[in-house]
Amino acid sequence: MSHICDAIVVCCIDFRFQKFIRDWTDKNLAGKTFDLVGYAGSTKDLDTILKQIDISVRLHRITRVVLIHHEECGAYGSESTPDRHRNDLFKAKSSILSLNPHLTVDLYYLTLSGEFISVSNP
Numbered sequence: 001m002s003h004i005c006d007a008i009v010v011c012c013i014d015f016r017f018q019k020f021i022r023d024w025t026d027k028n029l030a031g032k033t034f035d036l037v038g039y040a041g042s043t044k045d046l047d048t049i050l051k052q053i054d055i056s057v058r059l060h061r062i063t064r065v066v067l068i069h070h071e072e073c074g075a076y077g078s079e080s081t082p083d084r085h086r087n088d089l090f091k092a093k094s095s096i097l098s099l100n101p102h103l104t105v106d107l108y109y110l111t112l113s114g115e116f117i118s119v120s121n122p
């Protein structure tokens with residue numbers, strides 16, 4: 001039996017942000033299904049995340065990827081600056097698209113106050 005879903009959401013493990021992320025997916029992925037990856041630093045360990053996305057593509061035929069980094073990320077420590085997150089999000093997006101050009105990849109920077117800032121192409 002095949003089971004397919006719409007998207008994969010990749011975010012950090014950090015508990016402070018899970019409610020914000022749930023609220024966001026309830027609103028922005030309403031009526032859709034998605035795989036969920038929680039990993040410290042979100043896409044910081046990009047090879048690991050690419051493997052998860054590859055599985056999601058092969059098993060669940062997703063068409064959309066949502067990558068969420070957040071403010072004050074412990075996995076980045078003192079390197080957790082908006083610029084660093086932006087750069088890593090772009091790097092992840094370009095790696096994902098080079099492997100799977102058909103995917104839509106959306107990038108977000110989530111603040112401590114729960115605001116999702118869309119990170120668009122440089």
Ligand SMILES: [Zn+2]
Pocket residue numbers: 012013014040041042070072073074075
């Ligand atoms: Zn984090």
